[in-house]
Amino acid sequence: MRPLGTAAATSFLATLLLFLHLTASFPSNDMSNLSNCNHNLSCGSLTDITHPFTGAQRPPDCGPQEFQLTCNIVDSVTTFMFKSLPYQVTRVNQTSQTLRLSRLDFYDDLPCTHLSSSTTFDNDIFSLGSNNKNLTLFYGCKNLGGFVEEKFKFSCPVPGDLEEGFFKVGDPSGLPSTGWCRTSFQVPFLRSKAHQLEAEGSSLLGEVLREGFDVRYSDPYSADCQTCSKHSGTQCGFDAKPICICNDLLCPVPGPGVSLASGAVLVIFVGCWITVVKQVKKRKSALVQSQGLPVVTPTSTNFFRATPSLANLKSDLDKGSTYLGVRVFSYNELEEATNCFDSSKELGDGGFGTVYYG
Incomplete structure (x- = not known):
């Protein structure tokens, strides 16, 4: 194999370093256009919603999957799914990091639903706000008698009949748990409505459920997104992990493995360069010997x-x-x-x- 000349070796090493830079700067999935991530999400009464939320004008790649919202273009209603339950988003406060949600499974302005799951927000990302209070809804009840005041009772239509139910604000203890109602579950509501709801009863229940409750949220990737701030005009996106978006392309932000790769390339670079230098010296030595001159070192005192x-x-x-x-x-x-x-x-x-x- 013919050894590389100095110019060829230099060109090869420059190409290798350029390849490393390009592969280190961009993820492997070749996301080439993220221009919509500089848009804010607006849907109906919700406007100017930014990261970490996605939906409407903001594609899914602009934020974590947990914060994906859906905008119904027909009625401009923003919805959010959590633990298989649909919620309407009526307010987003990104300063206090809270959402105002209400369950969408209640119908006909009544506390009637085909689902019987309690509303729970209890993970590291979403949790119920302290300004909420729980109420318990009971369905398919019989022979309520004097156990429940009339103002707390309601009826829900079922095929060919009406199903009787009732609600209780706060702790449902003291009531029979089985045998007289088909099912029950809990739903939070705004604490500020508690006294009025207990005073007016079921006539206000539908309105209270539609007004909803507050949920605190926390972006677990916010610290990673702060690294994007060193780039002017950068947006934070998401692709299995946070990414930095410069204009409509990914910013050249190396990942943790790039330092190791750079070190490896540096070693290769030094090794190749030493090899080239040795080859050049050998060629010069061979040239001198071919002219009948001995090979000597210029620094020798007896030169x-x-x-x-x-x-x-x-x-x-x-x-x-x-x-x-x-x-x-x-x-x-x-x-x-x-x-x-x-x-x-x-x-x-x-x-x-x-x-x-x-």
């Missing part, structure tokens, strides 16, 4: 003594003449022209030492 033919050359150089058709200056001439090799006349370093002008 001219050990080589008679070169000693004659030194004599010619000292006298000042021509060598192979090229004008050769004597040492005295060089010393005078450079003002005794004054450092202010240095131009730089050449292949055989310092270069002066004079």
Whole structure:
């Protein structure tokens, strides 16, 4: 195999470094256009909603999946799914990081539903706000008698009949748990409505359920997104993990593995360069030997003594003449022209030492 020349080796190494930069700067899924991530989400009464939420004008790649909202373009209602239950989003406060939600499974402005799951927000991302209070809804009840006041009772239509139910604000303890109602579950509502609801009863229940309750949220990736702030005008997106978006493309932000890759390339670079330098020295040595001249080191104190033919050359150089058709200056001439090799006349370093002008 023919060894690489200096220019070829340099070109190869430059190409390798460029390839490393490109592969380190962008994820493997080749997301090429993220221009919509600089848009805010607006749907109906909700406007200017930004990261971490996605939906409507903001594609899913602009934020974590947990914060995906859906805008119904027909009635401009924003919905949110959590634990398989649908909720309507009526308010988003990104300063206090709260959502105002109401269950969408209640119908006909009544506390009637085909679902019987309690509303719970109890993970690291979503939790119920402290300004809520629970109420318990009971369905398919019989023989309520004097257990429940009339104002707390309601009816829900079922095929061919009406199903009786009731609600209780707060702790449902003290009521029979089985045998007299088909099912029951809990729903939060705003604490500020508690006294009014207990006073007016079921006539206000539908309105209270539609008004909803507050949920606190926390973006678990916010610290990672803060690294994007060093880029001017950067948006934070999401692709299995937070990504930084510059204009409509991914910012060249290396990941943790890039440092190791860069180190490996540096080692390869140094190794290749040493190999090239050695090849160049071998070629020069071979060239000198092919001309019948011994290979010597320029720093040897016996350089001219050990080589008679070169000693004659030194004599010619000292006298000042021509060598192979090229004008050769004597040492005295060089010393005078450079003002005794004054450092202010240095131009730089050449292949055989310092270069002066004079």
